[in-house]
Amino acid sequence: MGTTAFQKIHTKIEHITKATCSLRAEGVGYEEMASVDGRLAQVVKIEGDLITLQIFSGTEGISTDAEVIFLGHAPKLTVGEELSGRFFNAYGEPIDGGPDVDGKEIEIGGPSVNPVRREQPSELIATGIAGIDLNNTLVTGQKIPFFADPDQPFNQVMAMVALRAKADKIVLGGMGLTNDDYLFFKNVFENAGALDRITSFVNTTDDPPVERLLVPDMALTAAEYFAVEENKNVLVLLTDMTLYADALSIVSNRMDQIPSKDSMPGSLYSDLARLYEKAVQFPEGGSITIIAVTTLSGGDITHAIPDNTGYITEGQLFLRRDTDIGKVIIDPFRSLSRLKQLVIGKKTREDHPQVMNASIRLYADAANAKTKLENGFDLTDYDERTIKFAKNYSEKLLAIDINIDIDEMTNTAWDLLNSHFSVSEIGIKAELVEKYGNRNGN
Amino acid sequence: MNTKGKVVGIIANLVTVKVDGPVSQNEICYIHTNEVKLMAEVIRISKENTYIQVFESTRGLKPGTEVVFTGHMLEATLGPGILSKIYDGLQHDLNKMEGVMLQKGDYTSALDDDKLWEFTPIAKEGDAVVAASWLGEVKENWMPHKIMVPFKLEGSYTVKSIVAKGEYKINDTIAVLLDADGNEIPVCMVQKWPVKLPIKSYSEKPRPFKLMETGVRVIDSLNPIVEGGTGFIPGPFGTGKTVLQHALSKQADADMIIVAACGERANEVVEIFAEFPELEDPRSGRKLMERTTIIANTSNMPVAAREASVYTAMTIAEYYRSMGLKILLLADSTSRWAQALREMSNRMEELPGPDAFPMDLPAIISNFYARAGFVFLNNGNSGSVTFVGTVSPAGGNLKEPVTESTKKAARCFYALSQERADRKRYPAIDAVDSYSKYIEYPELQDFIKENVSPEWVDNILLAKNILIKGREAYEQINILGDDGVPVDYHEEFWKSEVIDFVILQQDAFDKIDASSSIERQQYMMKKVLGVYHAKFNFETFEEVNPYFKRIINVCKQMNYSEFKSESFQKSEKELEEIISEKIMMN
């Protein structure tokens, strides 16, 4: 960041904490950016002429006579068609050795869409993964995270979904990515020949954690540009939002705010909602779909981060290793897509909703039967059948390595249902059974 | 002269102001930046400083900026034209705003100043009137919208003159009143009321006693709510709070529905305004949007306005209640409102209560719920505000402050269970843990006996009992094993499953099943209780499960068919046949 003429340089810092410094200055705006000895900082508190700055990369080594320059604007990103195919850091500066982007500068974290200017989402996103398309169908304009323990292959699944989703543009926001994961994303996108429609903002584990706080806003600002100005369907990938929330808690703790549950700031819900609510379908055709990752600790979804996320997003995709088949599956119990009812049975075959529900209900019966077995009881014939069904269902439909189209998924589900259960056990509307259920004839 | 001040401090949307004159608690003020005016509310006053919460982002705000105080609290604008509108939390009309994005300080008017309304006088010259007396009426959509003596007027008045039937705009004077001293007070069709204060212009607020039909079986047939009643729906995320509230907004027997979307998803509001103009109100045959008003303060909209949004919604509800109408107010989610209070309280460094919520949270919640109710108006007519709020407990744990405070304030408790939601048993209301305190009211019991059926209340108690016994039997089976218990236990359990599948579970997305009339609910309840009373002849426990599965399956087919249609009757006949296969003759 170069300084321009007439910018006043301050050199008297009064307080320094781990994340902030304070000094006296006039005419400073709230959330304005500043540079402190070349490190970027932002105004987080104004008390009279005492200004508190949060320094993104930390205050290590900052001295009381450091040069402070106020930049006169909130954090910005230069947007334009040239964003495509590029890699940036959390400040929106190129890290791929390429030139600066030519375009217009806009403030990140800008205003939200007027709800009455939104369109109801209605375009199905096919991923080929039955655990998603059949049970938790995604729709453009939706926001949904993967809930996964750190050892699950969530980034791989997300990359796969992104490439199959047929989005016009993909924006990756990486927070606390390991260098390996960063290179992984780069490689998959490159190998798929998709690099030219992907824009990435990356904060790796090598970068200061507080810088992560800028990444989602950068990614969403770029997405908003493509969706609003160019009417593109944009898919935003945010990984890992748990590390983003951790950075929020670092900052709020250092600023002596009263923490609420799990040492998270009391504003966590609003902070996350502000980002996720950028997902939108515009009437003119552009859309922003957000697929995120929220890593869990030991599968605990009651922790404040997944809990608040679940209350904000339109469902969640829960990854779990199924030991019966030795594969990772999309768990049908904890997973949910709330927008699925906008498309299933409408954009997909009319029997889709009932076939999905019936299968999951019977899968739940299998879980009961397994508990019975573990408790040392004899199983009834029905129990045995549900267990067999569950294993097949897991293998043929829930596993993440499935890649088939939605009608085929529904047909596979019918075949599994019919081969293990009677019509009354399946409990689907008679009319649908007649029309689609008897697949042996054809 | 308005009091003025200057900004001296900013932390997020909490702004400190030095003022040059008197200010009052909850007074509204505007921060005059170079570009726009930002609305804010006084939330605390100390000797040196006045603290205001800004209903906007404060990005770019600088110390020294001028603040102008208005001399009044946050007020709702009340008059014809509120129906079908979509407002933000401060009652600005979202449709009138320019552009795709919400712009700071774009404050649009709540009503349409130029629209002509066909006014018909009700009061006559010389009539004695008080606040809320009906002066006349206009047709708003299809609803008789009463033009009333402003609620702010105290004491009694005489009508000096009233305009003749004809078309008028909301700001035209339609009547002139005389006070006791002979002063003239012109009255138009619009008035203002501070949202934090209840409108109390009624003669009496008895305990509610009229059943309110919702079409949701687990409510009407097991935990009924009443006109003017209160209820709340707590549940972990994704268990069906919003779907249930939307079902109520579509199906409930009310004249007007107000939906306050408080800190929740924008797409859920879109769902309402995208679908309601198409959907029909089964009772009036009109489009649902015609009876609906939406207050949208979604989670990406300014946090401070969340609190305002529920009060604005309640004030509008009370206004329409004074016209003798039945209002259903739905707020999703009251937890977000409580969280907004927590955020502010923390910024002001107030002493925190449990989970860092403000200490007075229980009082705030109970005062709010107390504004609902059934009332007799001064003219003998009645009106009601029924309020149902959702609660989003942190971590799904019902022992948290918002749920506990709400439990003390609301009379119906609709607990959503994660386990039922996981198993796709929707609506996931745990019918045993949930309750309606109203069924204990003798006045409601009498009302139901007279207007619905003499057995309704007994059936509710019986059905709940069957569910409890079924649960106990299930636990025994799990402990002792299928063959470790008498076959009766299996029967007991499966009879409760019949109630679960046929009465409790209801597919909100199936055209027919979504809403069930009271007559139909009664009919189906009789059917399943018939199954319960039947003594079956089972040799082994293994026969029980498949047998009841068949019963459940045909009953579900009945639920999916038009009431008493051919396919309904076909399934019903099948049910009789299945029952007669196994029934013991005595």
Ligand SMILES: Nc1ncnc2c1ncn2[C@@H]1O[C@H](COP(=O)(O)OP(=O)(O)OP(=O)(O)O)[C@@H](O)[C@H]1O
């Ligand atoms: N009665 C129902 N019939 C069918 N599906 C339902 C029903 N109720 C809920 N669901 C399913 O559950 C999903 C979640 O419901 P809903 O959005 O109402 O949850 P919520 O409790 O409001 O969650 P949150 O607290 O996160 O807002 C729905 O999208 C739908 O798939």
Ligand SMILES: [Mg+2]
């Ligand atoms: Mg909800």
